[in-house]
Amino acid sequence: MKLKEINIYIHIPFCKSKCNYCSFYSVPISKSKYNPAYFKYYFDLLIKEMKDMSQKFSLCDSLVNGIYFGGGTPSIMPADFFSGLLRYIENNFKIMGDAEITVEINPESGDFEKLSALKSFGVNRLSIGAQSLDPGVLRTAGRIHDKKDIYDAVNNAKKAGFKNISLDLIIGLPKQTENVFHSDIEQILSMEPKHISAYMLSIENNTEFYKIYDKKNGTTFASEECIAGYYEILCEFLDKADYVHYEISNFSKPGYESRHNINYWKRGEYLGLGPSASSFFKIRDKEEIRKTNVSDLSIYALNILDKSENGTKTDFVEVLTEKDKINEEIFLSLRTNCGISLKRLIEFVNPDIINNFINAGLMQIKKCRLNDNIALTVKGMLLSSEIFAKIMV
Structure with missing residues (x-):
């Protein structure tokens, strides 16, 4: 195993x-x-x-x-x-x-x-x-x-x-x-x-x-x-x-x-410790959880010292939906120079939208690990927030 x-x-x-x-x-x-x-x-x-x-x-x-x-x-x-x-x-x-x-x-x-x-x-x-x-x-x-x-x-x-x-x-x-x-x-x-x-x-x-x-x-x-x-x-x-x-x-x-x-960026698992730190775990039945500690040292200490299972309500725990997972995969991948598989992206995003970004010089097709990927250009990186907003599912 x-x-x-x-x-x-x-x-x-x-x-x-x-x-x-x-x-x-x-x-x-x-x-x-x-x-x-x-x-x-x-x-x-x-x-x-x-x-x-x-x-x-x-x-x-x-x-x-x-x-x-x-x-x-x-x-x-x-x-x-x-x-x-x-x-x-x-x-x-x-x-x-x-x-x-x-x-x-x-x-x-x-x-x-x-x-x-x-x-x-x-x-x-x-x-x-x-x-x-x-x-x-x-x-x-x-x-x-x-x-x-x-x-x-x-x-x-x-x-x-x-x-x-x-x-x-x-x-x-x-x-x-x-x-x-x-x-x-x-x-x-x-x-x-x-x-x-x-x-x-x-x-x-x-x-x-x-x-x-x-x-x-x-x-x-x-x-x-x-x-x-x-x-x-x-x-x-x-x-x-x-x-x-x-x-x-x-x-x-x-x-x-x-x-x-x-x-x-690859959505790997991590354990975050201390106030404001986040953890991300993939657990049973493809369930994914993100937990973010409260951004307050005093309350954080009370939560850690508390014997109750759930602590106080000031920590944030999120169970990701399938839509959350897809969106994270898209925007985290596009932050990197390799980008995301073109085949994978067009499962969720209209190809016309992608072509418009390519024609505008914001995206490019590039080879990465023998795959045809879509990645942002430098110009696209500067407008990444606007691009992500238009391609989120």
Whole structure:
């Protein structure tokens, strides 16, 4: 019998300060709480959730293909926090020999000692949140690191033995002129990361940027046309530098695609731990369940410590319908460079609609694993939300 393969995502909500664009659930941590007892409390909650979820969904015999520590700022945690969690996973699951184990770090907390410790625990991939290398852009974004911190973090990572390093970049931040953006790309390429994630700025309603959006306070935001132009510049630069544009927001050297991301786009199963984290499981009779934890640390803790089977109503549990599954397959596949089988897509979408997108230069037919697939062009990637809305079943 083939063992179930899963990925594990562990959310670390803590950070030193909330960035102005950040819509992820995070908790700026005060100096009074920055102590071993508080971190041990959170560690114990994660262990209990892992144990409970493993029993409920029969995960203990699963093969773990990847582990991802996201945030927040995971690198704010002490080294023994990671070693303890990884040891528990190793003792209670079957970690694949070549499993990808990633930790997100902020540049200012990428010191050599911590990165060396992470490497010794089995972490083999780092995702460094650079976002920009321009002082004015970083200040406006609310980042607390500078350009030197980014270079130091990358150099420390390489010195510690990391070969698989990813850098994050945000497109469209205030004060990010075209010259600044060109400089950001050139400097990032000079550090030779194996992977680059580039996210187009989206102003979400629970962020500091949203509070000042369209107000006359001296902060101006890039237009959609400007962001689109920057994105096309980035795609051109990275193509010339031999990066594979394997998903709308992600580029890598061949063989260094993020397995964590790919598992998500292929609708693979995953266990999510911590507040705001989601889990996705395929269980009996083709039933598929997605469970998302409440985005509140205090209520999350009450749910985990509660002995009742269902916890409180603040967690979200969804049983996917057949329509949900088809729509997810279509839009997640189309986010990738391979796209989706043409034969499969026309089972659900009128061929005339597909032809219209091809004629408009938004879609293309391409060979992938000997199949005729439909994939988005760069222009189509920029309009992906509108395209998905028109082809959902």
